[in-house]
Amino acid sequence: MPGRPDHVTGTPTAVVGVPVPGLPAPRAELRRPSEADWQVVLDAIGAASSVDLVAHVMPDGDALGSALAVGLALRQRGVDVRVSFGDDPQVVPASLSFLPGQELIVPVADVPERPELMISFDVSDARRLGLLLDKALAARELVVVDHHTSNAGFGTRSLIDPLAPATAVLVDELLRRLGVPLDEPIATCLYAGVASDTGSFRYSATTPATHEFASRLLAAGVRHDTISRQLWDTQSFGFLKVLAAALERAELEPAAAGGRGLVWTWVPWADLLAHGVPPEQIEGLIDVVRKAAEAEVALVLKEDPDGSLRGSSRAKGAVDVAAACGALGGGGHAYAAGFTSHLGVPATVAAFRSALDALPVPPTD
Known part of the structure; x- marks a missing residue:
């Protein structure tokens, strides 16, 4: 996976002076996903008839792009899938209005009280789930897919790689292992993720492998110029x-x-x-x-x-x-x-x- 990250677009919601009981303390050291880690996640997805894919509150391109990419991929496989994030009101940022697959997004109320399988994306701290926190903690399986160094590994399963420049990189590997090819809609979601969290490939997390990843996404039909204009060059x-x-x-x-x-x-x-x-x-x-x-x-x-x-x-x-x-x-x-x-x-x-x-x-x- 690519090198050291130095960018985060969302901020953790841990509160100064306000402890949250019931959550594990951060681990002293994070390791990269092993083959066994990947396999248990693949097995969980393969066994699930319904999957809820969630981004952090006020989602950025990496969080929502990753969730939608997996949503589009699982829909191709005939899985009953929902995408959500725990804001009220739940509003997709205007800068991300181009993302494909937004018809998969449902309000928090439509997420089951005890999901069969929930997968979180780019959520560094369980409290970043907002209104979905209780449902996440009640899920039969909660898989955490993330790249933040500070992630405490709060799920029942996790794919956490602090060396990845974006969660989208982990999602790309997950889709490869699921046997889902890159098409233009999925690639667009992944490009939004990696471009957002590398600051348009300017941050030190960017390596040759990052550019190779981006090259594959462009080859799948991504319009990088229009995405970049929407992400950085359009404001009210x-x-x-x-x-x-x-x-x-x-x-x-x-x-x-x-x-x-x-x-x-x-x-x-x-x-x-x-x-x-x-x-x-x-x-x-x-x-x-x-x-x-x-x-x-x-x-x-x-x-x-x-x-x-x-x-x-x-x-x-x-x-x-x-x-x-x-x-x-x-x-x-x-x-x-x-x-x-x-x-x-x-x-x-x-x-x-x-x-x-x-x-x-x-x-x-």
């Missing part, structure tokens, strides 16, 4: 107004992160309401803020209607932000991680700054 005017306000609030702290610098900003819920911008539309804001040359670490706090803050952080290679976010109850990848806080903006930034300062940071150049 309201988003531009929210972006402008967020950049105006941005603060640079050169002394933070061991002198490597922190740039941060936040987006109040009122801004989204004022400009008619759904929360999923601002997930890419962190990729604008991280451009500041003076800062190794970037942080964006996004306020939800209940006043809680979802934090997205990025690093450029010298700081492990997954460790910093872990200190606040979150997690992710070394260079891209997140958390949720109820402490308010000043206290949350202070807590994140303290977590950065506690990390072993190499000396500045």
Whole structure:
């Protein structure tokens, strides 16, 4: 599988100061899937008459693209399949409106209380399942397919590869083992996944194998130009107004992160309401803020209607932000991680700054 990931588009919903009972602690070390791991998942799929495929809340291209790709493949095999994610309201982001197979998406209420087989995609923490959490924990079999280093392996079975650049890469291998050929709709879903989580092949997780994967998807008929335009180059005017306000609030702290610098900003819920911008539309804001040359670490706090803050952080290679976010109850990848806080903006930034300062940071150049 491809190399080390440094990007995550969704942020874990572990909450600062709010423990969730009944969930296992993260494992100290994650291993890549073995042949036995693959076989038990194949056996579970082969034995199931009904399969529920779920993405994390506020799904990104990797989560929803992976779920839909498997949904399309299993439908070809005559399996009764449903795709869902635990948001209310359940809205597919406009940037993902091109994904094939959306007729498979059902509301949370249509997912059985005790699914026969549920497979989660790109869900790094069980709490990222949102309204589907209880149904997932009640499933006869819960298979976790993911690539996040911080994944605690919460399912009854798992295919977790922290070296994969995207969950879509694991899904491609799963489909190969199922004997399902790549057609244009499946390949489009997988391309959305790998392109999203590699930042259009810009992040360090991208390897020659990643490009070989993308080449096979293009050969299956994927229109990469139209997908890229939809994912990154199309936004509402309201988003531009929210972006402008967020950049105006941005603060640079050169002394933070061991002198490597922190740039941060936040987006109040009122801004989204004022400009008619759904929360999923601002997930890419962190990729604008991280451009500041003076800062190794970037942080964006996004306020939800209940006043809680979802934090997205990025690093450029010298700081492990997954460790910093872990200190606040979150997690992710070394260079891209997140958390949720109820402490308010000043206290949350202070807590994140303290977590950065506690990390072993190499000396500045």
